[in-house]
Amino acid sequence: MAIAGEHLPSIAVIGTQWGDEGKGKITDYIAEGADLVVRYQGGTNAGHTIKIGNDVFGLHLLPSGILRSNTINVIGNGCVVDPEELLKEMKQIEDRGYPMKGLRISDRANIITKYHKMLDGAEERQRGAKGVGTTGRGIGPCYSDKIARSGIRMCDILDEQVLNEKMDLIYPVKEKVLEVLNGPKLEAKEQLTKGLLENGKRLEPYVVDASVLVNDALKHNKKVLFEGAQGTMLDIDHGTYPYVTSSNCITGGICTGVGIGPKKINEVLGVTKAYTTRVGAGPFPTELHDDLGKYLLTKGGEWGTTTGRARRCGWLDLVVVKYACRLNGLTGLAVTKLDVLNSLKTLKVAIAYEIDGKRFDEFPASLHKLERAKPIYDELPGWEDWAEGESKAVAKKGYQSLPKNMRDYLDYIAKVTEVEVKIVSIGKEREETIDLRHHA
Ligand code: IMP
Secondary structure: OOOOOOOOEEEEEEEEOOOOOOOOHHHHHHHHHEEEEEOOOOOOOOOOEEEOOOOEEOOOOOHHEEEEEEEEOEOOOOOEEOHHHHHHHHHHHHHOOOOOEEEEEOOOEEEOOOOHHHHHHHHHHHHHHOOOOOOOOHHHHHHHHHOOOOOOEEEEEEEHHHHHHHEEEEEHHHHHHHHHHOOOOOHHHHHHHHHHHHHHHHHHHEEHHHHHHHHHHHHHHEEEEEEOOOHHHHOOOOOOOOOOOOOOOOOOHHHHHHHOOOHOEEEEEEEEEEEEEEEEOOOOOOOOOHHHHHHHHHHOEEEEOOOOOOOOOEEEHHHHHHHHHHHOOOOOEEEEEEHHHHOOEEEEEEEEEEEEOOOOOEEEEEEEHHHHOOOEEEEEEEEEEOOOOHHHHHHHHOOHHHOOOHHHHHHHHHHOOOOOOEEEEEOEEOOOEEEEHHOO
């Protein structure tokens, strides 16, 4: 199966909301035709759920193609790698019968160490009520070190001398900062270094120059899928700062996070959940605080794959999705979890905000403004549910078999965003997907 049309070798899959849009499922679905699946940002904060038959896999750092036997799975330099957690995840997946022979890790990826995780917790406590609600995986502190030029990279934990020199510089500072923040006590420098070197040895067989690997693959017309983690609204530059993650989740992050030129990305598929969710703190204009919010939480199974936290739920916000279309240069949308909206009488969709009596069609930068944003809604009629367990049969019959009002809802999204809907998802499994890419 061609992934991006016969002559287009690469496609990016990006979240258009606050993460948890169903990127894992869509990536896994498209990965069927991919030679390479490449992660370009984020770390073990991500949680990609993939369901194959009765088996459910929650992936955090491993790219979603890891469950396909002929796919090369790359962790790019823009990711942050926690060696301990990665090794655990590799073992869990290996134990379930999926070998790691296709795994590759960039020699330039920054490493998450114990002190990053301790600092993540200590900094959150320090922020108190203004906490970001991070996943506690050390993401922010690790990316901070990278930008401040105090990071440890994959290639460094393969070289004892380099690591010792770096630790001599970095360790005393981290120890002091943790003390000031009343954080936990850090283990001795020698022990920390030894642990990193040991894990480095175990990961060494997978370490490569990932930019060379990916560019070579593209040169030879291999099919490459770039897999986004988190979502556009969690992007460090364009998201709801500071309630964001610490990397560039948008398409632009692929160039720096893998080491490829912008013209190498042929298609950009934006994954959009049919409603909106967010986990952690920060503004969320269409959030529902009533029973309907609770209904979406339960019916949609909206609990975090990584932290188990309940997600906040609300109506579809097309101000957000339009913003994501622009930032990512989307060439198509994959709309997921439409089945969760089955049997609701009326659906609301935000198309603009009202802030202090003024209409805003674009997503504002100021959080102060955003906190006062009242969504301006359009209302659309809902559709009937289909019988329990019928999703696969409905998907098999194709797009025209979907309820008319569901198709109208999708047409409405396409019209407002000016981006075509290319994939429709009505359940967790691969077979509960309708692919419209070849009907264009
Ligand atoms: P961090 O990435 O752990 O630093 O967390 C920063 C913010 O991003 C918090 O609000 C997290 O809940 C959110 N976040 C991080 N990763 C994900 C994800 O995979 N899905 C949804 N939210 C995420």
